[in-house]
Amino acid sequence: MSEETSPEQMSRVNKLRTVSREASMFLKGGVQINDVLWYHVSREYPGQIGIHLFPTKIEQSVTGAKDFMSTFEQGLKELARRIKTDSQFADITHVSAWSRIVYDRSKLLQLMGFELGERDEEKKEALARMTREKFLEKYGGNK
Incomplete structure (x- = not known):
């Protein structure tokens, strides 16, 4: 039996990923910005927009990581x-x-201008926040 994935199998996997992404976004009343980023206006915490990354495999190559970060930053600029x-x-x-990503990549988020808040060591999740003013200053410049 071959370990290679057929085009039909890849098509099914991609459809399932799309459905999973859309379902998680829909459950929070989310809005997709691009292939990496979506957001929701928080009902639980008035005055806050929660940003989220779609479940995606980030390539380990330098080029793949750069592409991911570029798309993420473009999404932040569009949100701004x-x-x-x-x-x-x-x-x-x-x-x-x-999220867990904030917990695992807190230094990166700090470099992007976010301030770190609470950490849940048991769940391995953490909070990153940025004020509206700082977010618009950092990501809302003229294109």
Whole structure:
């Protein structure tokens, strides 16, 4: 039996990934920005937008990591544009993320301008936040 994946199997896997991504986003009332990033306006924490990464395999190569980071940063810039121009975001005070990725990659998020908050050592999750003003200053510049 061959270990290679057939085009039909890859197509099914890709469809399942798409459904999984859309389902997780839908459950939180999320909005997709690009292939990497989505957000939701928090009902639980008024004034906050939660940002999320779609489940994706980040290539271990330097080129793959650069491509991922470029797409992530483009998504943050698009979110900043929406926060700046769309009146539905007038009450947003913070952009935040709470996840295992924040826990594992906290230094990277600090380099991107986020401040680290709570850490749950048991669940291995952490909070990263940035004020609206700082987020718009960092990611909302003229293109």
